[in-house]
Amino acid sequence: MSSSTFPLSSPEPTVHNDDFDDVFGSEPGSPPFDGRDNYDGDMFGLGNTEISDIPRLKEKHETEGYRDGVTKGKAESVQKGFDEGYGLGAVLGLRIGRVIGILEGVCAAVSVSAKKSEDADWLEEKGRLEELLKNAKEELKTEKVFAREWWGEDGIWKFEVPEEKDGKDVVFPDVAAAHPLLKKWHSIVEEEMRRWSLDTELMEGNEEDVVPVRPQMKADSVEQKIGTVKSDLNW
Numbered sequence: 001m002s003s004s005t006f007p008l009s010s011p012e013p014t015v016h017n018d019d020f021d022d023v024f025g026s027e028p029g030s031p032p033f034d035g036r037d038n039y040d041g042d043m044f045g046l047g048n049t050e051i052s053d054i055p056r057l058k059e060k061h062e063t064e065g066y067r068d069g070v071t072k073g074k075a076e077s078v079q080k081g082f083d084e085g086y087g088l089g090a091v092l093g094l095r096i097g098r099v100i101g102i103l104e105g106v107c108a109a110v111s112v113s114a115k116k117s118e119d120a121d122w123l124e125e126k127g128r129l130e131e132l133l134k135n136a137k138e139e140l141k142t143e144k145v146f147a148r149e150w151w152g153e154d155g156i157w158k159f160e161v162p163e164e165k166d167g168k169d170v171v172f173p174d175v176a177a178a179h180p181l182l183k184k185w186h187s188i189v190e191e192e193m194r195r196w197s198l199d200t201e202l203m204e205g206n207e208e209d210v211v212p213v214r215p216q217m218k219a220d221s222v223e224q225k226i227g228t229v230k231s232d233l234n235w
Helices: 049-117 120-139 172-178 180-195 202-205 215-225
Strands: none
Touching: 049 120, 049 172, 049 180, 049 215, 172 215
């Protein structure tokens, strides 16, 4: 029996449902997608290829979120540290400025007197004060005042502050006054002020707050008040 007696039937055409092409279909100009072309027995072989983007996007968002968090955290921490450090630094700077300023003033006055009199004693005092001023400027440099010897990495002082032992609230002036370098030079300046009979209240002009005086009266009172200072010391 020949095969021509029973003609072979042609396979039925495959019918595709295009009802959802506007949602899930390919864009115009792109080849149609048939999940069966890639089917290899794995049910996920029929899934949308865009699933592979989810881990990448998740990682990207996590990375960006981490960076934003670190940036914001750093900004807040730095600002807080700056706010606290600025206040303490300002107090330390004022005290250092006072020490240097008083020593410079005394040194300048003695230099003028030494130049006028050419006395050996004045020349000796001039040399002593110049050396003292030089040492003060060297020891009170910023890098030495804020050296690791005195401060921890967290910005907390390592030296002893008396108010801490007494259980009192510690403020910036307390910390500045307890700094070993500031403490040392404060004592030196106080000694020089006693040596030359200097009155800081007089230099700051606080006498005007007590009794208002005319310029000439003020000048006369100043002369009387510094009468104990060596007569040749010119300010």
